[in-house]
Amino acid sequence: MDKIGILDYGMGNVGSIRNMLKHVSQCEIVNVQKPEDMEKVTKIILPGVGAFDAGMEMLESSGMIEGIKDFAVTQKKPILGICLGMQLLGNKSEEGQRPGLGLLDFDIVRFQADGMKIPHMGWNYVQIEKEIPLFQGIEGTENRYYFVHSYHAVCKEKELSAMTCKYGYHFTAAVARENIYGVQFHPEKSHAYGMKIMKNFAEVC
Numbered sequence: 001m002d003k004i005g006i007l008d009y010g011m012g013n014v015g016s017i018r019n020m021l022k023h024v025s026q027c028e029i030v031n032v033q034k035p036e037d038m039e040k041v042t043k044i045i046l047p048g049v050g051a052f053d054a055g056m057e058m059l060e061s062s063g064m065i066e067g068i069k070d071f072a073v074t075q076k077k078p079i080l081g082i083c084l085g086m087q088l089l090g091n092k093s094e095e096g097q098r099p100g101l102g103l104l105d106f107d108i109v110r111f112q113a114d115g116m117k118i119p120h121m122g123w124n125y126v127q128i129e130k131e132i133p134l135f136q137g138i139e140g141t142e143n144r145y146y147f148v149h150s151y152h153a154v155c156k157e158k159e160l161s162a163m164t165c166k167y168g169y170h171f172t173a174a175v176a177r178e179n180i181y182g183v184q185f186h187p188e189k190s191h192a193y194g195m196k197i198m199k200n201f202a203e204v205c
């Protein structure tokens with residue numbers, strides 16, 4: 001049975017993610033607070049709420065940056081970034097000066113949606129752009145997820161964009177390549193829709 005590690009680096013809603021995972025899966029769940037903890041798990045979740053530079057600073061101070069890269073790139077084990085955690089998977093952000101993890105080739109930019117309130121906050125519909133294990137069994141156009149963000153990903157390669165959403169204009173709501181996944185929304189706050197995402201990560205990815 002898979003053992004899922006939630007990166008507990010001071011920037012994420014670890015409790016809510018743990019509770020949803022326990023509800024949808026029988027997988028063992030552990031908090032990852034130092035690099036060696038990653039050796040004990042088969043999948044990791046990188047949550048995140050807050051500013052880009054603060055997130056990278058906290059990952060650096062925890063000593064987990066190289067461990068994440070080894071886990072996802074060298075060992076090719078599944079990783080899921082959530083909200084800020086997704087943004088940290090990319091190259092850089094207009095919100096800050098620090099480089100991101102660089103696991104996927106995208107940049108983070110601020111919303112430029114005229115007449116729309118920023119941050120983009122609340123429920124919104126999404127469109128699945130490609131079939132990946134994370135979206136197994138999710139069909140139709142009535143899938144809604146809960147968003148809270150002022151910045152979004154711009155992918156260098158179209159095929160990185162796994163899901164899109166419209167807020168003033170269409171933007172990337174999820175990214176994926178092989179074992180690396182990221183979602184801009186909060187699945188742990190998205191009720192049945194989010195439960196399916198988390199169950200898929202735990203049991204299918």
